[in-house]
Amino acid sequence: MQIEASREGNVEVLEMAGRLDLAGAEVAEKFFHEFRQSLVPKTLLVVGFGKVEYISSSGLRVLLAAFKEIQSGGGTMVLCDMNVSVEEVFRFAGLDTIFRIYATKAEALDGVSAIL
């Protein structure tokens, strides 16, 4: 699991790559722990899944924890660019009704800015 962070305007962008299984979730959890320390209140975050080939409940757990934390700081987090099998896992978990999921990064950037 690799995670690349960047910034576009006032939006933080994370591009994830690889498998978000138990091992990948451990990497992501460590990353989010450090990433959260650097965030300001009302953070807008886009997480790109374009290179995520697979996700399990272990990966969902990490994303849900990050989402709750960002929301508690008055910010929000949206997801984008998922392959069909990754999106199906979100649907299995009912998380497609919790997360805003956009088809493309451009739509996600527009969408997240409009939320707050």
Added chain:
Amino acid sequence: MEPVPVSKITPSPQRVTLELPADPALLVMACRMVCLFAEMQGMGERDCQRLELAVDEICTNCITHAYNRDITKKYRVTVERSEDDFLVVRVLDHGEGFDLGDVPTPDIRCPLTDRQIGGLGLMFAVKATDELCYKRTPEGENCITMRKRISPISQVAQA
């Protein structure tokens, strides 16, 4: 000339077994082994992906619950094709016995503030396969057996 399905021309093993330490980094090997076997048997791509999810979640439970990530402990994954054209995957560990009925069923419709992930793995495995059952073997092992019908065209999974 009609294309010959790969499963008809590739000699298929009857059963494959992999024994792995309870190391999260090696979990992918169990998934790949089962998926490769499923592909060789002619299972459709989406069904292979769903089976991968089921195997991953059950093996994750072995690693985290049965063995508490102790990499000196091992679990076993066996995959075979049944005579009635199901792929049958068994995951065995030497952890403490449990009752499937005791695993909480997560409420996937509750709001974010109340949302828990516990129990989601088992729910995924149930959704992603046609049958799932648990038994404690006479040898003192936990054995989860999953069956998924081998269909070249994946069926729509019920969310």
